[in-house]
Amino acid sequence: MEQIPTGQDIGRRDLFENPTAAFRPSAYWFWHSIPAEDVCHAQLADFKQKGIGTILIQARLAMSRDDYLSPAYLDAYRVAAGIAGKLGLKLGIYDDYNWISGHAGGRTVVDRDDLRERHLFWSSSGGARGEISGIHPPFTRTMGPDIVAWQYEGSIVEWCEWTVEAALLHPSVGIDSLDQVVDVTARTSIIESDGISCTHAFDGVPAEGQVLTVFVSARSRTSRLINYLLPEAAERFIEVGLDPLIEALGALVPDPVGFVFYDQPAAGFYKWSQISGDLGNSLLYAPTLPDAVSRGTGETFARALMALVRGVGPETLRLRAQFYAAYSALMNEAFSGTLRRWAEGRGIVLTGHEILPHVSSWSLNGGFTSIDPRVALAVDFFGIDAYRHETAVDSNNFVAQLAPKLGDSVARSNGRSRCVVETYASAERTPVRAAGQWELTLETMRAQAIRLHCLGSRQFLWHGVYQTDGRDDDPTPFSNPRFDFGPGINFEPWWSYHDLFAEETARISAFIEGATPRTPVAILYPLHTAFAEGPRHSHATHIGAWCKGLLAEGCDFMFVSEADLATATIENGRLRASGLVFDAVVLPSVTVLETTKTLHTLAVFKAAGGAVWSSGERLSTVCDGAAGRAVGPSIHLEGMPGKDDITALLQSLRSSGPDLACHSAGRPWQWVGYEDAGWWRVVLFNDGASHLISEISFGDGFACEVWSATTGDVGKATAFSHLTVALAPQEVQCIRLSKTTQKTTVRGHLEHQPLLAAPRAISLVDGWSFAPDPDAGFVPISVVAGWETQGFAGFSGTGIYRLALEIGDEAEWVLELPEVHTVVAALLDGRQIDRRGWRPYRFALGRLLPGVHSLELRVANTAANRYYINTPYLGDTADKSGLSAAPKLIQLAN
Known part of the structure; x- marks a missing residue:
């Protein structure tokens, strides 16, 4: 790149x-x-x-x-x-x-069946026998037969090399500790198998109240997807998939x-008839996995596997977190690590x-x-x-x-x-x-x-x-x-x-690249909670609530990892990590942490005056053995964070940089960042349908430059005490500012739209003609309804509206188009005035002399009405096209 x-x-x-x-x-x-x-x-x-x-x-x-x-x-x-x-x-x-x-x-897998994906499946039964059957990839099948045919040879999902990897006897309910889990892998074997199922058997009989859970690996016979736990799969992929491209490109690499x-x-994300427990899909298996898991968990592979699907007492969350950490690390290194080393050897990114x-x-x-x-x-x-x-x-x-x-x-x-x-x-x-x-x-x-x-x-x-x-x-x-x-x-x-x-x-x-973002809030990414608790745990929704709540109040944030906290520094009550400065750390329903180092950093940060907030479930497990409640947050919310909670958090934070206040019902999107030399950059964007007003203040006064993203022009720096920014729908402003050394009382107003004389607005309702092609015959058309309702329902393209525009007074005129679907170019007397791809659809026509002028609007819609016709995707009505509200001719104020 x-x-x-x-x-x-x-x-x-x-x-x-x-x-x-x-x-x-x-x-x-x-x-x-x-x-x-x-x-x-x-x-x-x-x-x-x-x-x-x-x-x-x-x-x-x-x-x-x-x-x-x-x-x-x-x-x-x-x-x-x-x-x-x-x-x-x-x-x-x-x-x-x-x-x-x-x-x-x-x-990759041609003549290398050993590289095809191999998965672990499991089943539990109260008897000596059990089976694995009905294996299917629901995620793939929902995408249709062509996707199945691409991923599986002959569109068939088949398996081979069924192998018992672990078998365990345990109580049918309420496992209180790992001591109640007995490894009987050596006494369990596959007795029958074919391409779609296998039967396994234990050479004894489970006692009353006991259940046998068996983990079986199988390699897909037909899948074209690889086993990402095997570095040799990544190496083969490079050999047959990437090197041919690099060699063909020759000197065109790296530029x-x-x-x-x-x-x-x-x-594949496989399910099967006997699936049960905490893990929702099969997982990949390779011969290197058991040792990696044992090293990561300090437990045997078989008993660690048991913890994935059933609670095994107080060690459950720790074992799950450490198992998936080892599994992910093995996969990262085998696939991503192999690709990175290859890319660096080729001199590319x-x-x-x-x-x-x-x-x-x-x-x-x-x-x-x-x-x-x-x-x-x-x-x-x-x-x-x-x-x-x-x-x-x-x-x-x-x-x-x-x-x-x-x-x-x-x-x-x-x-x-x-x-x-x-x-x-x-x-x-x-x-x-x-x-x-x-x-x-x-x-x-x-x-x-x-x-x-x-x-x-x-x-x-x-x-x-x-x-x-x-x-x-x-x-x-x-x-x-x-x-x-x-x-x-x-x-x-x-x-x-x-x-x-x-x-x-x-x-x-x-413009944004030139500054570091102002992010007063750090959200801890709860990796080990995600590993241990799974995707349906409340940490997932609490993260969403914090993100939306902070942004709704105009507060930016960034995620940090436990490793970031371990290397963070704390200066004057602020936490510095990942090159950013934070006043608060949020723990979103965090129940499991990896290390006591995280607790130590949070404790030091809190003692220095930093804010530590948490929500949802409380910390219960730290994988290296520390007590879960060693550090209490500044504030804990039992439920989801609400607007009042977000407001309370923000009121506790220090102020730095410019203040942005919103004086309208909605709030624009904003980005605020600082340069090394003391200047700040602000982006404001109104993605709504109503005007928004923001006010910027910064100390006793500030110098301000307006950078136009439309033209690339940079305005001259001007000093203000306050700057009011009025944003029309879909308008964006890029502003660069810095504190001034002298106090000023000048209040500024930034607005791109010209001052219009409303009484001089003329509605251009009548007299329009239309054609879907400049060489086609023009027909009368209404401009208060789209062309899709007037005989052109299946037309997608550029439609041409024409009007003989009569001007009575010599003046500066502006053309405003209230509703356009979806882009438009305006031509006056055969000369293109400008193009607009989004609101506001406004054109400065310049100073017009009295008389009749030729006005032409070239409007392009979307392809939907053309491409969805005669398909189930069209819907009940055609998409709006062209003009659907009368254009307005507005005289500028003197």
Whole structure:
């Protein structure tokens, strides 16, 4: 990935005016077939023109697996990379076919059955015999037959090499201690098996009141997914999946091809008929796992396994936490460690993202609720990130969510900052998630990008731009590219406006880069609680409540790990960790900690005047043996934190930097950070539909610069005592300020909208004509209802509205369009005035002479009405298109 400027370079205004690729939107480029050279030229030039800075080529399900990594594929890849380099685009290697890194389109396991995923299953019975049967991957099957066919040879889920790994006799209810658990592994064996089930038997008879629990491993015979506990699987993946790309690219590595991006490495999430207990899925097994677990827990592998599914007395939470810690560490090193060493040997950067169970949610496990993330690379985010050179996360749909904040946190913990945020759309109008959101508007995506930047994103990664828009009248998900997690934004009618979005959001990101965020609150990431208690425990929802509550009150925060606290320093009652300064630490329903070092740091911080708050369940277990109640918080909330609780916490914090007060019903999104030289940076964004007003004050006075993200201009510094910032819907302001040495009484007002003379507003209701094409015949149309209601229900594209505009008085005029679906260019007398991709849709027409002028509005809608027609995804009504409220002509005040 592009090197991020540091030191004085960050503060340079030219970086803001002309952001580099590190800050510009990036995109997956979906290849549905091997493209010809002319296609590569045309599409890459188009991407460059629309403001994209980085491209990652991704082979999708519509492409034959036989074509993936074939000589023709590698030739096309090299050609595309060469073209990208000449255009000034950066390129990254998306490391696999479709997604789920490690399988290399199935090549990793060809002639290497030993590398296919092997899992542990278990069953409990009161007799000597038991079985494992009905194994199925529910998460995969819900995505449809094409996904099953991709992941499993012949679309069949079969198993082999059934092996008893542990067998234990124990009371049927109420295990009080491990002393009641008897290891009978040596007396238990597999007596029958086939591709879908096995029967195991114990050579004795359980006593009355006893139960036999048997853990059996089996290797998949048909899965193309790998065993992530085996470093040799990662090595083979590199040999057959990554090295061929690197060798084909030759001198194009490391520039423009500078990084490799992995995506959700994870084995199957299997359930079966006999599953029971605390763990919700099977877990991977490798011969190295028992020793790793024994070292990590100080217990035998068999008895540690027992603790995963049943309570075994006072040691239960400790054993679970330490088991999953050992399991995750083994997986991190085997897969991520192998990839990192390879990337460094090739001189490129390793990045990518794991499964994020919180995707689209604030709750730590509010996204993928059907899986138990402890079996995958999906809980120890700080540990996973330590193997990356750059942090990346996943986000779903266009709402604020946890991913970028947690991504920024783990990056700072590992000596970096901020992250790449991959954003994909899953359908909301239909159960078929892959049908995507072709109804997506540029305003929606812009608002999301700005929110993500305020939450910790450096770069917005699109999922994605498409090679083809697929086939009509075919609703099949995935195999029809049209419904492979649409939209392919370059096939949206508003695509030609994407450069407006790209330039503005890149400047906002570059503006934020120049400062360290003000984060008075640290939230402890409760790793060992998550390991021990599982994804349905209250720590997950308490994290969501704290995040939403703090942001609602305009308070930023960051997550810290126990390791961060262990190395933190405390100065003047403030805690310094991960390069940030905190006044308070929050423990969200933390029941298990790893080490007494955490307790010691919290005790010292509290004694120095710092605030330690907790909510929900109380601490009960510290894995290295300390008493759980050794340190009490400053405040403990039995329930979820509410608005009054958040307010009380914030009132106890010290004030630093500028004060931002909100004088309207809603609160804008804000980001506040400080430079080394004493200047502060503020981003304010109104993502709502009503005007918002904020007031900035800073000591006895401050110098203020306004940096325009739209134009790249930087205003002259002006001194104020207070600055009122009025934000129209969808308006953003970037402000840089510093305390002045002299007191001032000047009050400033920042507002982009001109003063309008309301009595001189003229509603332009009548006289409009319309055509879906400039060469088509124009017909009369109403501008108070969209074109989809007036005979153009299936039209997606740029519709043209025309009006003979009669001006009576010579004056300065402004055109205001109250409702546009979804982007518009205004032309007056054949000359384009400007383009707008989001609210406010306002155009300064200039000084107009009396007479008749030709007004033309070119409005582009979304692709939904075109692409969803004749499919189950259309819905009951067509999406709004064009104008749906009368334009207004407004005379400026003298």
